[in-house]
Amino acid sequence: MQTLFKNIKELLQVRDEPIDFVAGKAMAHLPTIKNAYLLIENGVIADFGTMENCPEMEVDEAIDATGKMVLPAWCDSHTHLVYAGNRESELVDKIRGLSYQEIAEKGGGILNSAKMLQNTSEDDLYHQSKARLEEVMALGTGAIEIKSGYGLTVEAELKMLRVIKRLKENHNIPIKATFLGAHAVPAEYKNNKEGYLKLIIEEMLPKVAKEHLADFVDVFCEAGYFSVEDTQRILQAANPFGLRAKIHVNQFTSLGGVKVGVEHNALSVDHLEEMNPDDIAVLKNTKTMPVALPGCSFFLDIPYTPGRKMIDAGLPLALATDYNPGSSPSGNMNFVVSAACIKMKITPEEAINAATINGAYAMGLQNEVGSITVGKRANLILTKPINSYYFIPYSFGEHQAELVFIGGTRI
Numbered sequence: 001m002q003t004l005f006k007n008i009k010e011l012l013q014v015r016d017e018p019i020d021f022v023a024g025k026a027m028a029h030l031p032t033i034k035n036a037y038l039l040i041e042n043g044v045i046a047d048f049g050t051m052e053n054c055p056e057m058e059v060d061e062a063i064d065a066t067g068k069m070v071l072p073a074w075c076d077s078h079t080h081l082v083y084a085g086n087r088e089s090e091l092v093d094k095i096r097g098l099s100y101q102e103i104a105e106k107g108g109g110i111l112n113s114a115k116m117l118q119n120t121s122e123d124d125l126y127h128q129s130k131a132r133l134e135e136v137m138a139l140g141t142g143a144i145e146i147k148s149g150y151g152l153t154v155e156a157e158l159k160m161l162r163v164i165k166r167l168k169e170n171h172n173i174p175i176k177a178t179f180l181g182a183h184a185v186p187a188e189y190k191n192n193k194e195g196y197l198k199l200i201i202e203e204m205l206p207k208v209a210k211e212h213l214a215d216f217v218d219v220f221c222e223a224g225y226f227s228v229e230d231t232q233r234i235l236q237a238a239n240p241f242g243l244r245a246k247i248h249v250n251q252f253t254s255l256g257g258v259k260v261g262v263e264h265n266a267l268s269v270d271h272l273e274e275m276n277p278d279d280i281a282v283l284k285n286t287k288t289m290p291v292a293l294p295g296c297s298f299f300l301d302i303p304y305t306p307g308r309k310m311i312d313a314g315l316p317l318a319l320a321t322d323y324n325p326g327s328s329p330s331g332n333m334n335f336v337v338s339a340a341c342i343k344m345k346i347t348p349e350e351a352i353n354a355a356t357i358n359g360a361y362a363m364g365l366q367n368e369v370g371s372i373t374v375g376k377r378a379n380l381i382l383t384k385p386i387n388s389y390y391f392i393p394y395s396f397g398e399h400q401a402e403l404v405f406i407g408g409t410r411i
């Protein structure tokens, strides 16, 4: 099967050679080709270039992209989209001034989602999650990470991870699964966190690994949740199972979790709303990707990750949605890209790099997606007619995807 896009106004994020990620000043450069063609063969990018060099060939499908742009589909490296029900009742509490922590203390929060999920069948959970996944794919997401962490019992954590596995089996989009047993201490362990840590380390992790249900391990390293020491223990315990870390750190407090992540060669450290100079310094010249989640800052009305400062300090940055029922009930990467530009003061070029190639790296998928490179999956957005790619972040609350292609097939 061959598809040829012709007369593309601008083909974005063109990388002749595969790269891992872009950092610092390089983030300001978004390589593009104007008046371009792009050839897809059997779901993979086969060729691209300027229209002058467009091959004359018979193809199964030719798409005239006059006035439109093509870019890699968004790479959303941090979501919790497998969850049961919603928590819209917390919205009014939030509007009335209750903080995330206060809502959790009065019976809302992660433990509330865990209760709902424990009482939801695997099948029902699958169907709720499938609908969310398909919705974000239609908005342009072409690779995604999904966490467990609303189970908090051995069985319910496994249920979540099996749902993620089933989503993978039934969708052609790359999905990475992350085990987040250490998302909150369940009520039964309120006075026995040590007991819950043991459950995670001695029961959950070996079972998750035995069933090959996770690619990564995560911990919510935060005051009132899991300490830096707890995080260290869990990352160490996950290491022999080959589960690399992607951790929640510095959402409300800078506790030292960034350093622990870097010391454990975490693939990413995520949130980072509260960053002190040491947190920035420790990330320099490492293989750990900092991930900002502007949807969470918007929804909880908390500070935005200091993305501008981090890029100016030479760091890379990835953007993700954090799609979850408590702190970011939206999986819309288009909004995330806009919010990052407006609130974090990063440029459209930086934001698009952060939401494509750097997001791919934050899932270990940089060789498969995230750029227009021969051999990568044809997971693409064809925009509506637009004047410049600035229109993508500019038109916040909208999306510019006319068509989305996953593995070369329009969805």
Ligand SMILES: N=CN[C@@H](CCC(=O)O)C(=O)O
Pocket: 109, 110, 113, 220, 248, 251, 296, 322, 324, 325, 326, 327, 328
């Ligand atoms: N902060 C921890 N976990 C999620 C929120 C979970 C929830 O509130 O349900 C997050 O990344 O923001």
Ligand SMILES: [Zn+2]
Pocket: 078, 079, 080, 248, 322, 324
């Ligand atoms: Zn999260």
